[in-house]
Amino acid sequence: MSMKQSFVAAVAAIAVLGATAVGSVFAAEEAKAPANGHKYPSIEKTSADAPKQFKMSKEFMGQVQKLPPEFVQQFKKMTAKHTRYSEEATARQVMMELLSDVQCVTAGLMVENGEMAADCAIRASRHRWPKGHLLAYVKLDQINVDSLSALPKVNETVEGGLERTAEFAIKKDFVSAGAEMGKVLSGCSTCHSLFRFGKGESPHIVE
């Protein structure tokens, strides 16, 4: 046996042992699972049903309180279908979840699995709220009617579009579903160009 071959054989042996150990751990977890009260998979139960009240900075509250009540009402109405409130996930984490669901939609459409695409589209359109609400992750000087009035249109394009995509997908109209998804993606980037700041640049690169 060459060195390379014996290395491969050793790795294979470890992999087999590893798989057995992992398998038994999983079995134990599965046996215990019902006792913890969680029901998976579920889009109903994984986050709280009501927002936890976090203590927010004075600056943030000052900006929010300046928003006209009718604007806040409209905002609440527009987002009423989002009924899951994470107490831990940041906006970036929720966005990663959204990205993952959107990728699931496009995968479903490409292989003409309408049910898969529709499930993921509805899940994406009803994404959970991040800890402290999405507004907590927007720049302070953008918390005003002028900046935020872009949101209803963006919301219609993205969340409305995901619902329309689901309908087309269920009817197996994959061409229309794909076209609608194109609009959804343009809505994602419209919102990012307005409200997303910082791409995680390294503070260590000085020049």
Ligand code: HEC
């Ligand atoms: C209402 C505005 C809005 C919409 C609509 C929106 N996003 Fe975002 N997204 C943001 C903001 C704000 C951030 C930055 C959050 C932060 O850094 O704290 C972000 C960040 C992200 C990130 C993290 C990227 C990074 O480099 O940190 C991903 C991934 C993402 N969004 C995916 C999506 C996808 C996919 C869609 C469309 C289905 C979408 N977003 C729609 C506002 C939006």
